[in-house]
Amino acid sequence: MNDITEDPRKVISNALVELGAKNKNVLYISCDSSLGASGGEFNKRFPQRHFEFGIAEQNAMGEAAGFAISGKTVFIAAYVPFITFRCFEQIRDDVCKTKVNVNIMGNNCGFSVSALGPTHVILEDVAILRSIPNITIISPGDGLEYYQAIFAAAEIEGPVYIRIHRQKVKRINAENYRMTIGKANILRSGRDVSIITCSSMVPKTLEAAQILAAKGIDAEAINMSTLKPVDREAILESSLKTGRVVTVEEHNIVNGLGAAVAEVLIKENPVKMKMIGIKDLFAVVGDYDEVIDYYGLTGPKIAAQVEEFLNQS
Amino acid sequence: MSKLSKDEIKVLINKSYKCRENILKMMRKGEGHIGGAFSSLDIMTLLYNKILKHDPGNPGWAERDRFILSAGHKCLALYAVLADQGYFSEDILWTYNSFNTRVPMHPDEKSLPGIEFPTGALGHGLAVANAMALTARLDRKNYRVFAILGDGECAEGSVWEAAMAASHHKIDNLTAIIDRNGLQVNGRTTDVMNTGPLEDKFRSFGWEVKTVNGHNFSQLYEVLSALPFSQGKPSCIVADTVKCKGLTFGEDKYEFHHWHCEADEVDNAISVVNSEKGKELSKVE
Numbered sequence: 222m223n224d225i226t227e228d229p230r231k232v233i234s235n236a237l238v239e240l241g242a243k244n245k246n247v248l249y250i251s252c253d254s255s256l257g258a259s260g261g262e263f264n265k266r267f268p269q270r271h272f273e274f275g276i277a278e279q280n281a282m283g284e285a286a287g288f289a290i291s292g293k294t295v296f297i298a299a300y301v302p303f304i305t306f307r308c309f310e311q312i313r314d315d316v317c318k319t320k321v322n323v324n325i326m327g328n329n330c331g332f333s334v335s336a337l338g339p340t341h342v343i344l345e346d347v348a349i350l351r352s353i354p355n356i357t358i359i360s361p362g363d364g365l366e367y368y369q370a371i372f373a374a375a376e377i378e379g380p381v382y383i384r385i386h387r388q389k390v391k392r393i394n395a396e397n398y399r400m401t402i403g404k405a406n407i408l409r410s411g412r413d414v415s416i417i418t419c420s421s422m423v424p425k426t427l428e429a430a431q432i433l434a435a436k437g438i439d440a441e442a443i444n445m446s447t448l449k450p451v452d453r454e455a456i457l458e459s460s461l462k463t464g465r466v467v468t469v470e471e472h473n474i475v476n477g478l479g480a481a482v483a484e485v486l487i488k489e490n491p492v493k494m495k496m497i498g499i500k501d502l503f504a505v506v507g508d509y510d511e512v513i514d515y516y517g518l519t520g521p522k523i524a525a526q527v528e529e530f531l532n533q534s
Numbered sequence: 535m536s537k538l539s540k541d542e543i544k545v546l547i548n549k550s551y552k553c554r555e556n557i558l559k560m561m562r563k564g565e566g567h568i569g570g571a572f573s574s575l576d577i578m579t580l581l582y583n584k585i586l587k588h589d590p591g592n593p594g595w596a597e598r599d600r601f602i603l604s605a606g607h608k609c610l611a612l613y614a615v616l617a618d619q620g621y622f623s624e625d626i627l628w629t630y631n632s633f634n635t636r637v638p639m640h641p642d643e644k645s646l647p648g649i650e651f652p653t654g655a656l657g658h659g660l661a662v663a664n665a666m667a668l669t670a671r672l673d674r675k676n677y678r679v680f681a682i683l684g685d686g687e688c689a690e691g692s693v694w695e696a697a698m699a700a701s702h703h704k705i706d707n708l709t710a711i712i713d714r715n716g717l718q719v720n721g722r723t724t725d726v727m728n729t730g731p732l733e734d735k736f737r738s739f740g741w742e743v744k745t746v747n748g749h750n751f752s753q754l755y756e757v758l759s760a761l762p763f764s765q766g767k768p769s770c771i772v773a774d775t776v777k778c779k780g781l782t783f784g785e786d787k788y789e790f791h792h793w794h795c796e797a798d799e800v801d802n803a804i805s806v807v808n809s810e811k812g813k814e815l816s817k818v819e
Contacts, residue, residue, distance in 0.1 A: 272668070272703070280695035283661025290651060290662070291669035311692075314655050315662060319643065
């Protein structure tokens with residue numbers, strides 16, 4: 222790890238422009254919320270290939286499907302609730318059933334905009350989307366992953382959901398890192414417990430692993446940046462070694478990363494497991510750091526929960 | 535003004551009633567959305583025989599006009615018309631509602647040539663049609679896009695999102711045809727949820743609108759030959775139709791939105807529609 226810190230929205234904006242320059246088939250759809258975030262630069266560079274559909278996400282998602290089935294590679298962005306929940310049936314029927322190249326960018330996932338309250342703080346997006354066939358879900362952990370996720374999504378012949386956090390991200394990977402969709406990345410090797418995480422929780426988990434190491438607990442930290450499909454082999458290999466698994470996610474523990482990992486373990490290596498995340502609640506309002514502290518998602522609090530789990534199991 | 539000859543009209547009547555007979559044969563499986571299929575059948579018959587630029591031997595032809603059946607439950611009509619056009623063998627029709635059939639109660643683009651997009655959940659088709667029409671503009675192609683919606687379907691908010699987007703983006707290679715049969719699952723549209731006045735609504739959303747008799751081939755041909763109605767605007771045709779048109783004992787009855795029928799009822803129904811065909815043909819003389 223080095224000290225580079227990046228704004229995911231800026232990284233994605235640059236990636237979209239680069240992709241758009243290389244591939245004339247790439248279109249960008251906005252719903253009155255993303256030009257200031259990831260799509261503004263694309264709009265300036267390629268105005269003919271940018272379509273604004275206003276505050277009407279059901280239509281926008283249907284349009285995305287219509288473009289994609291006509292041969293276009295579509296990126297569509299808005300705040301997570303509006304680009305997932307509001308148009309869920311269009312995502313399922315028009316995008317996933319047809320398996321077209323629509324890449325849904327969910328802006329401000331998790332507690333990104335924690336001051337805006339529960340209508341905008343969405344802790345169930347992975348839960349609803351991972352239950353639809355054909356979709357790939359990516360939750361990048363650093364700037365390199367955000368950048369590569371855009372190019373990877375364009376290459377996948379089918380729908381992709383990319384979760385985009387508003388918090389700036391620290392580099393967790395080396396410059397020559399190449400993300401592979403469906404493959405986890407072991408950031409710290411350990412023998413005593415496997416901690417599997419993604420997105421904003423990756424640096425918190427690494428911090429927790431350091432704290433645990435000082436107490437003689439050797440934790441393995443795994444970045445599961447593809448949430449669907451999860452990396453079955455990585456889960457099995459690590460859990461066979463450590464015998465105990467903890468998942469950490471800035472999401473409801475119902476049908477999120479923890480559930481995806483549990484679905485693998487229960488069938489193939491049923492070890493003791495703990496899910497750290499939001500326990501089926503609507504979010505409290507506050508600053509980002511206050512809120513994640515409240516829900517026990519800081520490095521020290523994750524470390525304490527892992528230690529307690531290891532003592533009990 | 536483009537006009538059909540009497541002979542052309544007779545051919546269309548014969549085709550649409552042949553399709554009605556085939557649909558009834560499919561209904562031997564015991565159920566189907568016959569009401570909307572029969573109300574929209576004359577429109578689809580005219581589109582595929584006289585208006586759409588298409589090639590049944592090459593369903594993926596890049597220059598083809600696109601047809602989206604937004605009211606996907608009317609697909610019995612589309613299946614019968616596509617089979618008549620030669621997109622696939624009539625034998626496929628007789629597998630209707632069988633296990634893993636290519637002709638289920640809502641159309642599937644992956645299983646059957648000629649189906650552009652899977653529909654069934656109402657209120658989805660117009661947005662897809664918009665984007666297909668915009669793609670023609672992006673790719674500098676001349677194809678047009680046609681979508682059939684139901685008047686009951688127009689209660690879906692997403693229809694109006696798409697209607698707003700079509701005029702905002704000045705999509706004039708797009709035509710929406712509303713099959714206004716006035717009935718939906720639970721009764722009269724005016725009683726369940728009044729979606730009217732549809733002409734005024736579409737006009738106020740920036741569309742150019744014309745109203746026709748949806749069973750009059752001459753009228754349908756005249757308006758569909760005059761597209762777009764206005765440069766820079768999407769075109770809307772509100773077609774007044776009769777639910778279950780041609781099956782007299784089911785006409786204008788909401789109970790025939792989805793008809794559960796016995797085999798002997800189907801045999802009787804076939805003789806009824808053939809008798810109606812004779813009446814329609816005699817009107818042309």
